[in-house]
Structures are given as structure tokens and as C-alpha cells.
Amino acid sequence: MPAYSPDPNDLALKPVGTVVSELTDLKDAPRQGDEGAPEAWLVFDETVRPALQGLTEGSDVLVLTWLDRSDRSVTAVHPRGDTSRPRAGVFSTRSPDRPNPIGLHQVTITSIEELRIRVRNLEALDGTPVLDLKPLLGPTDER
């Protein structure tokens, strides 16, 4: 049997929603969501309405986004842009500039209005495509 080989044409992301936020400029965005990010909306497409069932206000979830204003050619950076710190490979940092700029954000859901979910602690910019939501993993016997 030949070795398994994925089809590169299948590696296309399909955004399921969009961030609506007062953050519109990279220079105003905090480096992480718990460093002063405002509340923001996640506005989902009608096509994923069934996927939203079961989300609850007050819960903490992971949001995956596509940091579409990133430089995908970057492989090493000064952590947090601080040139006094030695350059590190991007896989050791949370730099948005990286080969696949997937943003990973832990947020708290503050309200749910049909296809619109309001969240606390999201540092992504207005217009950022939303890829996925995932629950945090609790203890193995509560999954």
C-alpha cells in the first residue's frame, strides 16, 4: 500500500465568521487578549448555525482566527518586538508573523444573540476571519 499522501488542494481554509471589533489598527492591538483587549463580536455565517448549538454565556472557549495581516515569510523574531531580546524562532513565540498565521485566543463568552457571539479578551483586529471555536479540555472524565 502506498504511503498516505494528503491532497494539497484540500488545505484551503473556509472562514466561518468574522471578528467585529473597535480594534482596526495593528498598533492599537494588545499583544494578548488578557493585556487590555476590548469586548468584540464574532459574527458567524448562516451555514454554521448548527455548529453553535450548545455554546453558553459565561463559558471560556478557544477561538481560532486567520491573522490575515501577517507576514508569512517570517521565521524568526525578537520576542514581543523587543530588540533587546535575542531573536527566537517563531515556533517559540506567539508572533502573528509565521508560516501559517493561525491566531489562538482564549476568550469568555459574554452574550449570544443568534449568529452573533460577544466575547471578552479578544485582541484580533476588526475583519479578521474566524476559523473555529473549541472548548477548553477539562479533566478526562468530564469530556
Add this chain to the structure above:
Amino acid sequence: MPAYSPDPNDLALKPVGTVVSELTDLKDAPRQGDEGAPEAWLVFDETVRPALQGLTEGSDVLVLTWLDRSDRSVTAVHPRGDTSRPRAGVFSTRSPDRPNPIGLHQVTITSIEELRIRVRNLEALDGTPVLDLKPLLGPTDER
């Protein structure tokens, strides 16, 4: 100024490496890495060698993969495949079947050999494309 609108052609993932694991069949894979996954290798492409600088043996990191054997049309599932549990939207579950099947795995690095990184607790199948590595986020004053 017109509203910001991302270019959908930019939403193509470029794998940076591949999982090499003894897990070759979905039916043998545990549901999460801490539920009995074997050690596995992450084999990276030469092009991202600089991005690996700074990773250390013994550290815990997040691996992002593309769960390429998933069904992207699924929006609701019985959690953990247990039909006695009510169906839930996939955004409330860690189901690999979801619109953008990005796998998120917390693993421990056990050894580093140039472009090959051995990790503990990875439930992804052999041949799964690797998208990204990210550090866990510590307290704000240690980032």
C-alpha cells in the same frame, strides 16, 4: 475608506512538516493525546529550520495540525461518538469533523534532532500535516 476585506486566495495553508507515528488507523487513535497516545515524531521542512530555534527538550508546546481525514461538512455530533449523549454543535466539542479541521494538541518535547522533534501525547495519525507550533502562554510578566 472601504471596509477591510481579506483576499480569500490567501487562506491556503502551507504544511511546515508531517507527523510520523505508529498510529495509522483512525480506529486505533485515542480521542485526546493524554488518553494513551504513543510518542511520535514531527518532521519539519528545511524551509522552517530557523523557526525551530529556541525549542527545548522537556518543554510543553502546542502543535497545530490539519486533520486531513476529517469530514468538513459536519456541524453537529454526538460528543465522543457516544450516541447516548445528545448531539452538540461541533464548536462545543473537539470532534475532528468540523468546517476547518485544525487539530490542537498539547504535547511534551522529549528530544530534538535537527528537523525532527519527538513528542509525547500526540494522537494525530501518521502523515498528518503539521501547521504550526506555539508556546503555552505563561503569566503576563514572563512572555
